[in-house]
Amino acid sequence: MTARVVLTIAGLTLREAARRRVLRALAVLTLALLGLSAWGFSRLTATSDFGTLTSGEARLVASQLLNLVMFGLSLIAALGTAFLAGPTLSGEVESGIALSVLARPVRRSTVLLGKWLGLVAFGAGFIVVAGLSLCLVVRLTVDYWPPQPVGALALLAAQTVVLLTLGLLLSTVISPMASGVVAVGLFGATWIAGVVGGIGEALGNDGVARVGTISRVLLPTDGLWRGAMHAFQDPSVLTQLGPAFDGFPFLSEAPLTLAYLAWAALWVAMVWGLAAVSFVRRDL
Amino acid sequence: MAPDSTALGDGAVRAAADLVAGLPPTAAVWCTGLRKRYGRHQAVDGVSFQVARGEVLGLLGPNGAGKTTVIKMLLGLVRPDAGEVMLLGRPASDPRARVRVGYLPELFRYQPWLTATEVLALHVRLAGVRVPAAEQRECLALVGLADHAADHAAGRAADRVGGFSKGMQQRLGLAVALVARPEFVVLDEPTSALDPLGRVDVRDLVLALRARGVAVLLNSHLIGEVERVCDRVVILDRGRVAAAGTLTELLGQREVRLELTAVPPAAQARLAAAGVVDIAGDWVTVALPADDDGTAVPDLVADLVALGVRVHAVEPGRISLEERLLGILRTGAEEPR
Numbered sequence: 001m002t003a004r005v006v007l008t009i010a011g012l013t014l015r016e017a018a019r020r021r022v023l024r025a026l027a028v029l030t031l032a033l034l035g036l037s038a039w040g041f042s043r044l045t046a047t048s049d050f051g052t053l054t055s056g057e058a059r060l061v062a063s064q065l066l067n068l069v070m071f072g073l074s075l076i077a078a079l080g081t082a083f084l085a086g087p088t089l090s091g092e093v094e095s096g097i098a099l100s101v102l103a104r105p106v107r108r109s110t111v112l113l114g115k116w117l118g119l120v121a122f123g124a125g126f127i128v129v130a131g132l133s134l135c136l137v138v139r140l141t142v143d144y145w146p147p148q149p150v151g152a153l154a155l156l157a158a159q160t161v162v163l164l165t166l167g168l169l170l171s172t173v174i175s176p177m178a179s180g181v182v183a184v185g186l187f188g189a190t191w192i193a194g195v196v197g198g199i200g201e202a203l204g205n206d207g208v209a210r211v212g213t214i215s216r217v218l219l220p221t222d223g224l225w226r227g228a229m230h231a232f233q234d235p236s237v238l239t240q241l242g243p244a245f246d247g248f249p250f251l252s253e254a255p256l257t258l259a260y261l262a263w264a265a266l267w268v269a270m271v272w273g274l275a276a277v278s279f280v281r282r283d284l
Numbered sequence: 285m286a287p288d289s290t291a292l293g294d295g296a297v298r299a300a301a302d303l304v305a306g307l308p309p310t311a312a313v314w315c316t317g318l319r320k321r322y323g324r325h326q327a328v329d330g331v332s333f334q335v336a337r338g339e340v341l342g343l344l345g346p347n348g349a350g351k352t353t354v355i356k357m358l359l360g361l362v363r364p365d366a367g368e369v370m371l372l373g374r375p376a377s378d379p380r381a382r383v384r385v386g387y388l389p390e391l392f393r394y395q396p397w398l399t400a401t402e403v404l405a406l407h408v409r410l411a412g413v414r415v416p417a418a419e420q421r422e423c424l425a426l427v428g429l430a431d432h433a434a435d436h437a438a439g440r441a442a443d444r445v446g447g448f449s450k451g452m453q454q455r456l457g458l459a460v461a462l463v464a465r466p467e468f469v470v471l472d473e474p475t476s477a478l479d480p481l482g483r484v485d486v487r488d489l490v491l492a493l494r495a496r497g498v499a500v501l502l503n504s505h506l507i508g509e510v511e512r513v514c515d516r517v518v519i520l521d522r523g524r525v526a527a528a529g530t531l532t533e534l535l536g537q538r539e540v541r542l543e544l545t546a547v548p549p550a551a552q553a554r555l556a557a558a559g560v561v562d563i564a565g566d567w568v569t570v571a572l573p574a575d576d577d578g579t580a581v582p583d584l585v586a587d588l589v590a591l592g593v594r595v596h597a598v599e600p601g602r603i604s605l606e607e608r609l610l611g612i613l614r615t616g617a618e619e620p621r
Contacts, residue, residue: 004409004412005410008406008409008410012395012406015397015398016395016397019397020397095391096389096391096392096393097393097394097395099356099361099389099391099392100387100388100389100392100394100407100457101407101410102360102361103359103360103361103382103385103387104382104407104410104411105379105380105381105382105410105411107379281363283361283362283363284356284361284362
């Protein structure tokens with residue numbers, strides 16, 4: 001009975017995502033990103049002295065550009081999922097859609113799990129399709145293929161999952177629009193804190209470096225993003241660029257540790273649990 | 285099962301069957317001592333009532349009396365601070381209690397990106413009840429959305445619920461409440477968005493449900509609607525049950541209007557003993573006891589005349605549910621059940 005309800009709600013959430021304007025907006029933004037990056041990369045090879053660069057330098061530029069474009073993609077995914085996850089719960093509670101659904105013989109935690117699974121499927125599906133298209137665009141235009149595309153896309157998908165779980169938790173306590181805004185705001189703030197921390201590390205300032213570390217623990221989006229970047233970028237980049245580029249925001253120095261991945265999984269489980277507790281206790 | 289055990293248990297089985305048949309059927313809903321506080325506001329304060337199987341119960345009361353909160357507590361949508369609810373024989377905290385419950389919320393909205401047919405299919409799946417597609421279409425036709433069901437059957441692109449008018453959405457809500465073969469239906473203001481014709485449809489629908497033995501809890505501002513279809517009425521005021529009873533119990537009470545002059549104190553005492561409802565100038569309205577055997581009015585008039593009162597007019601009257609409701613709400617008095 002529970003599995004049937006979870007699958008029904010997950011399917012409903014996917015259908016909602018597919019039929020609402022969010023999907024169209026997401027598709028337009030992604031196509032714009034794909035088109036612009038394809039055009040940009042092709043201009044780069046055609047007009048600049050890209051051809052005169054050594055193969056190592058060319059790979060370096062291409063790998064940096066891929067990270068930059070993937071950052072754009074992760075931003076689109078973050079916005080898309082946060083603004084899908086927000087309205088899906090609190091929007092339905094506000095409008096009254098939730099009343100008739102929750103008066104059925106279903107547990108609220110089951111409904112929440114179904115929603116979450118539907119959003120995860122949607123967010124991860126989007127990342128895989130759009131991310132793979134971006135990789136292909138880069139491959140076709142500048143002939144660069146990331147070393148670990150599967151791991152990188154999985155980490156990007158994990159980042160989306162983290163953010164949509166946060167969006168779900170927020171939407172059980174605040175209004176739909178506010179939850180989307182807060183989730184995206186926190187995502188941006190963590191990224192900036194990560195950049196600040198990177199600069200701190202480059203300068204050898206432990207206090208500033210700790211800002212990045214702490215923010216990465218509090219909200220694992222930036223940590224996962226750095227892991228994804230590391231898997232997208234050419235392994236020789238770090239040695240080539242040297243210490244002058246320490247703290248550069250589109251460069252990741254180390255792969256993710258298993259401990260951090262485990263923490264991210266635990267974080268998602270805890271935030272989901274909080275969302276469930278908050279949703280179960282809520283008066284509709 | 286072995287044949288000898290059947291033979292052995294025959295008498296026992298019959299005895300058990302008789303015992304079960306003799307048990308009163310569990311109520312569609314039974315609640316006791318429901319309380320709910322929102323901040324400083326005590327929205328519901330010790331509400332208890334029950335709806336028997338196949339009975340139509342009307343919930344009446346002014347705005348803010350706590351009617352919708354009570355309904356939401358019955359359905360597990362709002363957590364009561366105190367009190368107990370049994371739905372169709374199960375505690376309401378068990379979601380399975382709601383398998384055979386249909387609900388039309390006061391704030392009715394359905395997934396705007398789905399068609400009417402899809403909304404019904406969704407609710408049937410969530411209820412875990414097998415209802416053939418044809419029966420689901422019949423349900424849409426029953427509430428006057430047959431065109432939309434037909435559209436879907438013909439394979440045409442059916443309209444999404446987002447494009448529905450308020451009235452159409454409320455009709456869809458009725459279909460949602462009825463589609464999973466409910467044994468208990470809760471209708472919270474089911475006609476708020478309907479035109480007079482739609483209201484008649486809803487009235488017929490409630491009567492048809494009662495004829496099929498389905499219990500209905502009807503919350504409505506339209507007293508006339510309640511008066512026409514309800515077997516019993518619970519009147520809520522400021523979160524409490526102000527009165528409850530069958531319509532005959534609440535309305536069977538008759539009254540008499542008297543035009544009197546020269547009323548001495550002794551006659552006033554006699555009137556008060558008879559049950560004065562209202563005094564306006566020379567006109568005195570007296571509520572008659574429910575168990576009146578036809579002697580109350582002549583006795584009262586004879587006594588008044590004997591006391592020297594000049595009686596100009598005696599008019600019989602019958603209290604409408606509306607007057608009764610207003611009377612109860614104005615005095616706030618607890619009425620005998």
